[in-house]
Amino acid sequence: MKRQLLLRIGGLVGIAAFTACAIHYPRQKIRFEATTSASRADEGRHLALLMCATCHYDPATKKLTGTRLRDLPGFVGTVYSRNITQHPDAGIGQYTDSELVYLLRTGVAKDGTLMPYMQKPLLADEDIQAIIAFLRSDDELVAPSPIEPPPTHYSVIGKLGLRVFSPPLRYSEANVAKPDTTDEPAYGKYLTTNLGCYECHSASFLTLDRLTPEKSKGYLVGGNKLRDTAGKTVYSRNLTPDATGIGEWSEQDFIAALKTGIGRDGKVLAYPMPSFAELTDSEAAAIYRYLKSVPAIRKEVKR
Amino acid sequence: MNARRHLIAFAFLAWATAQGSACPNHTARDHIAPQTTHLAQGRKLYTKYGCQACHGEQGIGIGDLRQAYYKYTDEQLKQYIRNPRAFGNQRMPIFSSVIPDADFPALIAYVRSLGTQAAGRARRSILVNRASAMKKSHSHLPENYRAGDTLLRRLYLGSIIGWLDGAFVHGNLSRGVRAHLGSNIIADDSAKSFVRNRGESP
Numbered sequence: 001m002k003r004q005l006l007l008r009i010g011g012l013v014g015i016a017a018f019t020a021c022a023i024h025y026p027r028q029k030i031r032f033e034a035t036t037s038a039s040r041a042d043e044g045r046h047l048a049l050l051m052c053a054t055c056h057y058d059p060a061t062k063k064l065t066g067t068r069l070r071d072l073p074g075f076v077g078t079v080y081s082r083n084i085t086q087h088p089d090a091g092i093g094q095y096t097d098s099e100l101v102y103l104l105r106t107g108v109a110k111d112g113t114l115m116p117y118m119q120k121p122l123l124a125d126e127d128i129q130a131i132i133a134f135l136r137s138d139d140e141l142v143a144p145s146p147i148e149p150p151p152t153h154y155s156v157i158g159k160l161g162l163r164v165f166s167p168p169l170r171y172s173e174a175n176v177a178k179p180d181t182t183d184e185p186a187y188g189k190y191l192t193t194n195l196g197c198y199e200c201h202s203a204s205f206l207t208l209d210r211l212t213p214e215k216s217k218g219y220l221v222g223g224n225k226l227r228d229t230a231g232k233t234v235y236s237r238n239l240t241p242d243a244t245g246i247g248e249w250s251e252q253d254f255i256a257a258l259k260t261g262i263g264r265d266g267k268v269l270a271y272p273m274p275s276f277a278e279l280t281d282s283e284a285a286a287i288y289r290y291l292k293s294v295p296a297i298r299k300e301v302k303r
Numbered sequence: 304m305n306a307r308r309h310l311i312a313f314a315f316l317a318w319a320t321a322q323g324s325a326c327p328n329h330t331a332r333d334h335i336a337p338q339t340t341h342l343a344q345g346r347k348l349y350t351k352y353g354c355q356a357c358h359g360e361q362g363i364g365i366g367d368l369r370q371a372y373y374k375y376t377d378e379q380l381k382q383y384i385r386n387p388r389a390f391g392n393q394r395m396p397i398f399s400s401v402i403p404d405a406d407f408p409a410l411i412a413y414v415r416s417l418g419t420q421a422a423g424r425a426r427r428s429i430l431v432n433r434a435s436a437m438k439k440s441h442s443h444l445p446e447n448y449r450a451g452d453t454l455l456r457r458l459y460l461g462s463i464i465g466w467l468d469g470a471f472v473h474g475n476l477s478r479g480v481r482a483h484l485g486s487n488i489i490a491d492d493s494a495k496s497f498v499r500n501r502g503e504s505p
Contacts, residue, residue, distance in 0.1 A: 049393070057394070059366040070364065228356040229364030261396025268396045270356040271365065277393040 024112040025168050032101040034132035044134025045141070047127055049278040050195055055081040055117065057141075058149075064141050065091075066149040069117075070229045071272030076161065077154035082115075084135065087144035097132055104128060106169045116166035119210050123194050124178035165206040181286070188290025191283060192220075200224055200236045200272065220294055221245075222301045228271045235301045236273075242296035246288075254291075255284040345413025348406050352398065354414075362417035365394070372418030380414065381407045 048064075056064040066081040085091040092100065099110045107119040120128075135142055154162065179186040192198055193213050202208060203218025204225075213219065222238040222245070238245035246254060253264040261275030262268055269275070276284075349355060354368075362368030371380055384402065387395035402410070 053394075059392070059394070062391075229359045230355040232356070234356070262398075262401055266401055268353040268356070268398075268401065270353050274394060275396050277388060 025108045025114055027102060027108055027110075027112055028171055030098050030102055030171060030173075032098040034097045034101075034129045034136075036129075036133035036136055040130045040133040041137040041139070042134075043127075044130035044132070044137070045139060046278060047131050048134050048141075050276060051120075052084065052131070053141075054196075054274045056084050058147075061145060061147055062140070063143065063145050063147075065145050065147045068149070071226045071234075073225065073227060074231070075155055076158035077152065078150075079152045079154070079158075080149035083145065083148055085142045085145045086135070087146055090146045090148040091142075091144060092135065093144060100132055100135070101128055102171060104131075106171050107166070108168045114162060114166070114168055116162055117199075119169050120194060121169050121172070121210055122176060122190075122213075124176050124190075126178055127194070161206060169210060181282075184286045184289040185293045186290075187283075188286035188288070188293075191287050192290055195276075195287075197239065197287070200226060201239045214294075218299075220291065221297045221299050223299060226272050234270055234272070235303070238297070238299045238301050239291050240294055240297045240299075241292050242298050244298050244300050245296070246291060247296060249288075251285055251288050254288045255281055258284045258287070341409050341412050342416055345409035345411070345416070348402075348410045349413050352402055352410070357395070362414070368414055369418040372415040377408075377411050377415075380411050384410075 052064060055069060056066050058065045058067040063085055065083045065085060069079045069081055072079055083091045086093045088094050095103075095110055103109050103115065103118055104120045104123065106121075107114055107116050109115055109118075179190050181187050198213045198216060198220055199205065199208060201220050201222050201224065202216040203221065203223055207217035209215040218224075220239045222236040224236040226234045226236060228234050241247045249257075249264055257263050257269060258276050258279055260277075261273070357365040358368045362371075375383060383390050383392075384407075385399040386397055387393075388397065
């Protein structure tokens, strides 16, 4: 009896210690050198505005100096995205190309901190090269800025969730190829994955499969519980081609909604859905074609 | 007998009050009521068009709507909301097809009020914190020391500066005044961030 009690107390202390510790992971040394050029930096700017700016852009500084991620449920904690300008201390000025690639592939930063939202294991090598070229460029968005967002504080539940459901990914040396941009469904799938559409529009952040996104629970069916800036709960929309999803949307409706932020019904696509002004019509069309090709699943999502 | 007198007095007062409230010469009330209704309508529209989803209930969230009241004219604000891309904003939805012209005056009045409310809070916070800072700094002095006079003088100066600040919100004087006040006395978080943002060049 006494032994059981001791075991239980020991277990609780163990869990508390496990969650209370900072989330740090050892880093593996890799070699990666990005080749930079002006055209590559332009392409990288386009990609960074679609992928990085949604979290790292601060309208107050008009740079990628990081801001609060207000869409996460309150129980996770208070999470801020980091400054990714070229500032040596506040930003990523001291990151090598290898360290940036390691962070993007595994989610582990230079100091060993886990940044689970950064994991992009399926982003093509050439796109990573382009993004790094942009981050090193003289663009105003990444010009060194000393502004540092407040530190992130995860709650105990948030830390536990990260440790259990979002561990760092293993780094793979294998080359990730970019699909042919004229192959619409394949390119659409690539964009849906790397723009993070499926991350919000699947059942939950806790059941995402980052290596095989279509194995995520409720893939593109929506219903993920998010929140807006005012703290109101927002459920992500069903994106499958069912009538409860985008079944009745035309390609033009879809492209307009993505680029202007206004849905087919004339209502605003509420935060945290970003409006992707930089998305080209062909990119938006590719995403539409891909979404039309996934199985239609009926799911009415609370609006 | 007494109860009867009370009843008569009460009836007379009720009649007088009713006459007063029906009086057409209440210009101040006539002036305030439409303004309040206008703001209430603006608040409803702010919710209806989903502004609070990004900008929060008080205009703080993605971007800072409290800056709108000194950065833009009404017409500029309208154009901004209609097409944020023209102002370099790539994130905000384009509302040109969503908000009819008739809704803009109330909506813009409400957005402006977010800034003036914040300025009021910032001023109050500055005064309150200045007062407490003064109390602390004089706590070691003898009671008969004329600290009270100094405090009153400083508070009086503070209120004049606050008034000037409100009066010249569109000019550089505002920034100068804020620089003069300094940030060490502003404890309130929202006031602090507001002042910091106001300090930036538009």
